Amino acid sequence: MKRAVKSAYLGIVTLFLYLPLAVLIIYSFNDAKHVVTWKGFTTRWYAKLAENTVLLDAAVNSLLLAAASATAAAIIGTLAAIALKRYRFKGRAILSASMYVVMMSPDIVMGISLLMLFVLMGLPLGFATLFLSHVTFCLPFVTVTVLARLTGLDANLVEAAMDLGAREYEIFSRIILPLAMPGVLAGWLLSFTLSLDDVIISFFVTGPTFEILPLKIYSMVRLGVKPEVNALCAVMFCVTLAVVFVTHFCLKERK
Amino acid sequence: MKKHLVALAAVLALLVGSLPASAADKVVNLYIWSEYMPDEVLKDFTAKTGIKVKIATYDSNETLYAKVKMLGGKGYDIVVPSAEYVSRMAGEGLLADIDKGRLPNLANLDETFRNLSYDPDNAHSVPYMWGTTGIAVNTAMVPEGQVTGYADLWNPALAGKLLLPDDMRTTFGMALKVLGYSTNDTDPAHIEQAYLRAKSLYPAVKVFDSDSPKQALLNGEVAVAVLWNGEAYVTNSENDKIIYVYPKEGANRWVDNLCIPKNAANVESAHAFINYLLTPEVAAKISQEMGYATPNKAATALLPAEVRDNPIIYPPADKLEGSEFETDLGAAQRLYDQYWTKLKTGR
Amino acid sequence: MKDRSLFKTLAVTLTVGWLAVFVIVPNLLTLAAGFLTRGEPEFVLPIPTLKNYVRLLDPAFFEIFLDSVRLALCTTLLCLLVGYPFAYILARLSPARRRLGLLLVIIPFWTNSLIRTYALIAILNVNGLLNAALAGLGLISEPVEILYTNTAVFIGFTYTLLPFMILPLYASIEKLDHRLIEAARDLGAGSFQTFFRVSLPLTLPGIIAGSMLVFLPALSMFYVPDILGGAKSLLVGNFIRNQFLVARDWPFGAAASVLLTVIMGLMLYGYWVCQKRVRKAEPA
Numbered sequence: 081m082k083r084a085v086k087s088a089y090l091g092i093v094t095l096f097l098y099l100p101l102a103v104l105i106i107y108s109f110n111d112a113k114h115v116v117t118w119k120g121f122t123t124r125w126y127a128k129l130a131e132n133t134v135l136l137d138a139a140v141n142s143l144l145l146a147a148a149s150a151t152a153a154a155i156i157g158t159l160a161a162i163a164l165k166r167y168r169f170k171g172r173a174i175l176s177a178s179m180y181v182v183m184m185s186p187d188i189v190m191g192i193s194l195l196m197l198f199v200l201m202g203l204p205l206g207f208a209t210l211f212l213s214h215v216t217f218c219l220p221f222v223t224v225t226v227l228a229r230l231t232g233l234d235a236n237l238v239e240a241a242m243d244l245g246a247r248e249y250e251i252f253s254r255i256i257l258p259l260a261m262p263g264v265l266a267g268w269l270l271s272f273t274l275s276l277d278d279v280i281i282s283f284f285v286t287g288p289t290f291e292i293l294p295l296k297i298y299s300m301v302r303l304g305v306k307p308e309v310n311a312l313c314a315v316m317f318c319v320t321l322a323v324v325f326v327t328h329f330c331l332k333e334r335k
Numbered sequence: 336m337k338k339h340l341v342a343l344a345a346v347l348a349l350l351v352g353s354l355p356a357s358a359a360d361k362v363v364n365l366y367i368w369s370e371y372m373p374d375e376v377l378k379d380f381t382a383k384t385g386i387k388v389k390i391a392t393y394d395s396n397e398t399l400y401a402k403v404k405m406l407g408g409k410g411y412d413i414v415v416p417s418a419e420y421v422s423r424m425a426g427e428g429l430l431a432d433i434d435k436g437r438l439p440n441l442a443n444l445d446e447t448f449r450n451l452s453y454d455p456d457n458a459h460s461v462p463y464m465w466g467t468t469g470i471a472v473n474t475a476m477v478p479e480g481q482v483t484g485y486a487d488l489w490n491p492a493l494a495g496k497l498l499l500p501d502d503m504r505t506t507f508g509m510a511l512k513v514l515g516y517s518t519n520d521t522d523p524a525h526i527e528q529a530y531l532r533a534k535s536l537y538p539a540v541k542v543f544d545s546d547s548p549k550q551a552l553l554n555g556e557v558a559v560a561v562l563w564n565g566e567a568y569v570t571n572s573e574n575d576k577i578i579y580v581y582p583k584e585g586a587n588r589w590v591d592n593l594c595i596p597k598n599a600a601n602v603e604s605a606h607a608f609i610n611y612l613l614t615p616e617v618a619a620k621i622s623q624e625m626g627y628a629t630p631n632k633a634a635t636a637l638l639p640a641e642v643r644d645n646p647i648i649y650p651p652a653d654k655l656e657g658s659e660f661e662t663d664l665g666a667a668q669r670l671y672d673q674y675w676t677k678l679k680t681g682r
Numbered sequence: 683m684k685d686r687s688l689f690k691t692l693a694v695t696l697t698v699g700w701l702a703v704f705v706i707v708p709n710l711l712t713l714a715a716g717f718l719t720r721g722e723p724e725f726v727l728p729i730p731t732l733k734n735y736v737r738l739l740d741p742a743f744f745e746i747f748l749d750s751v752r753l754a755l756c757t758t759l760l761c762l763l764v765g766y767p768f769a770y771i772l773a774r775l776s777p778a779r780r781r782l783g784l785l786l787v788i789i790p791f792w793t794n795s796l797i798r799t800y801a802l803i804a805i806l807n808v809n810g811l812l813n814a815a816l817a818g819l820g821l822i823s824e825p826v827e828i829l830y831t832n833t834a835v836f837i838g839f840t841y842t843l844l845p846f847m848i849l850p851l852y853a854s855i856e857k858l859d860h861r862l863i864e865a866a867r868d869l870g871a872g873s874f875q876t877f878f879r880v881s882l883p884l885t886l887p888g889i890i891a892g893s894m895l896v897f898l899p900a901l902s903m904f905y906v907p908d909i910l911g912g913a914k915s916l917l918v919g920n921f922i923r924n925q926f927l928v929a930r931d932w933p934f935g936a937a938a939s940v941l942l943t944v945i946m947g948l949m950l951y952g953y954w955v956c957q958k959r960v961r962k963a964e965p966a
Contacts, residue, residue, distance in 0.1 A: 134389070151346075155343070195405075204406070204407075204409055204410065205405070205406060205410065206410070253339065287406065287410050288364050288366065288389070288406070288410035288411050289364065289410060291389065299369070299391075299392055302369075302394075302546045302547070303369060303370065303546055303547040303550065304547050304550030304554075305550070
């Protein structure tokens with residue numbers, strides 16, 4: 081009896097989490113311009129979506145931005161993790177504190193403070209500002225992930241290398257980096273996803289010359305429920321689904 | 336280490352280089368009200384000229400103004416402010432001069448729309464569409480005849496079924512009209528009264544929406560909406576029980592204009608696009624689809640009778656009694672701004 | 683021996699420099715702007731004033747904060763009440779089932795919350811599914827107006843943020859040492875006692891982590907009230923957004939942001955204190 085109750089509870093909550101998405105997907109096949117009443121099955125919204133070059137451009141832009149940001153964040157974040165783990169330096173407290181500040185800051189506060197910085201610097205809002213902002217908010221997540229990986233690192237290996245006279249860079253590239261690589265990759269993946277999903281920070285620092293997908297969706301969504309938007313959301317959901325499955329099974333194998 | 340640095344730099348350069356080149360392609364960045372430009376017009380333009388149109392939208396003059404200021408007049412090539420914002424933005428040097436030499440189709444404009452008070456000699460703007468702000472009533476939910484003017488909106492029977500646009504001039508204009516003042520009143524005492532009047536209506540409002548008010552109407556979430564006539568036109572074609580009423584106090588009339596921000600990058604493409612929009616066939620098509628009136632005389636002649644005679648789009652003279660154009664408020668703008676902020680953040 | 687490696691210098695300079703420029707400076711700017719005056723046509727005038735913070739205490743504005751905090755707290759509470767049992771049951775399943783369950787939670791977690799918010803419109807609509815279901819069950823005779831109210835915003839927040847509560851809770855509950863629970867049972871404690879005096883305190887870090895992951899975003903995700911809320915939903919997130927992108931009152935918006943950051947800081951402090959106490963209480 082108790083088991084049934086527990087399973088039922090799990091089932092209900094899961095249903096709650098998935099029902100709206102299911103409805104969204106179903107309605108993307110609805111043959112009606114203004115949704116809510118079912119008028120027949122059609123795939124024309126998907127066809128329309130495929131022709132929508134504006135959306136496709138925005139999607140490509142988002143992917144490029146995410147890839148660039150994730151890569152830069154992975155590099156800087158890894159360096160930060162190594163610096164925190166291995167070196168003593170003056171700005172150590174700043175580094176640690178800043179990481180916490182970024183991770184815990186509400187998105188909106190980060191968004192407006194970066195906007196003010198860019199306007200002060202006279203930087204034109206566009207890809208550059210988006211890039212700089214995305215790298216910044218992804219950084220701590222990479223650092224934390226890599227640090228977690230580094231703590232398991234055998235200190236003897238490093239000591240041995242130092243005794244043998246290896247320089248810092250060699251220690252980094254030949255010992256630390258290869259061993260920390262799974263952490264770096266996980267951090268990259270995390271950054272990539274965070275960048276793709278970001279709405280709030282991007283909303284403030286975006287410019288007219290570089291349109292990204294979440295903001296495009298946001299402006300479409302404000303116009304109400306439309307089957308085209310449903311189709312777009314359904315596609316994005318499927319992409320997320322695929323990514324989750326792939327990472328899940330990939331990471332499983334690595335372990 | 337140097338070897339790796341070089342490799343890294345190469346990868347980054349590759350990534351950045353693969354970004355869509357903005358300067359090389361011919362592009363015009365349009366920043367316009369949401370649902371104010373048919374997709375086909377954009378596609379046809381690109382087909383004819385090879386210039387791509389990138390479109391971004393806003394839902395209020397305030398947002399447009401804030402964004403253009405923040406960007407320093409850069410980024411967008413065409414913006415579409417209403418009349419009073421044209422004079423405001425031009426006054427602050429945010430708009431570039433229109434090169435009339437590049438706009439042969441300018442001659443198609445109706446004379447009454449050239450050299451208007453807010454922009455003498457069309458130095459900075461070219462009228463795009465004009466229209467009215469009135470009241471849409473869903474006669475299936477509200478008996479016809481119950482709403483004939485702005486004053487009827489305060490009827491307690493309509494509480495919780497009302498939609499207002501997120502627009503300062505509309506809200507204050509409405510209140511001023513109900514009080515019997517002009518919609519362009521600059522008397523501080525009158526403005527305060529209007530603020531108090533509008534404030535008393537606020538609890539009855541269910542939604543503030545300038546993006547797409549027709550949604551709430553069509554979904555049955557609201558029964559009465561103050562909105563722009565084009566929205567009413569589209570709503571009416573989907574559901575003819577939703578009618579458009581010209582308020583007896585007098586509807587607000589407005590003109591939206593095509594302008595080029597001061598530091599726009601693609602000035603030539605912008606002019607090409609504006610010239611294209613002034614073509615009679617194109618202007619007629621836009622008017623038909625969007626449900627707004629075109630200031631283009633040559634286009635009006637091309638319109639089919641059911642559009643030209645449709646009172647929602649082209650109001651007959653008697654409906655326009657008491658209506659006024661929204662004009663620049665000058666120094667009083669500051670006061671309006673303050674009351675608007677108070678209204679929106681107060682309870 | 684001082685290590686003068688170029689690599690080290692580069693690494694340190696790059697990372698500290700980046701964070702100094704893109705984290706420290708912006709936050710200082712925000713703090714400073716809160717004390718300056720609004721300009722017209724410039725954005726900010728370098729005239730110091732306390733006016734912005736005083737305005738924040740004005741009942742009209744302060745109510746917005748209170749409303750937002752109230753909504754965020756309710757959301758957090760509901761997520762906790764729904765999420766804890768879920769995480770608990772999940773953690774006790776067989777490994778294979780557990781993995782499946784986790785996957786089912788992670789998928790909405792990774793799905794863009796904008797999409798998930800949008801998905802709710804068709805459900806909460808007057809002619810939408812919820813009303814249809816309620817009418818079908820005979821619970822209501824007239825459609826309930828949920829969309830465009832604060833209730834819709836509340837549902838929206840809970841829906842989008844529930845996975846953010848479940849995952850940290852799960853991580854914490856999974857680490858629970860069952861021997862402790864067994865020991866308590868052996869000593870004669872009932873289920874309730876065991877839960878409240880053993881399980882709950884030990885999973886407190888997870889509860890707090892999950893609460894922070896729900897409470898803070900609930901304060902700043904302005905697109906949820908934007909899409910689901912109506913005229914009545916003026917919340918902190920929208921408010922700050924408006925100050926910067928519509929009303930052009932940057933100093934005022936900055937002051938509000940600082941207040942938000944202070945709230946966050948207080949929560950963090952509370953978390954840190956709790957963490958320390960739990961660490962002390964953990965068996966060696």
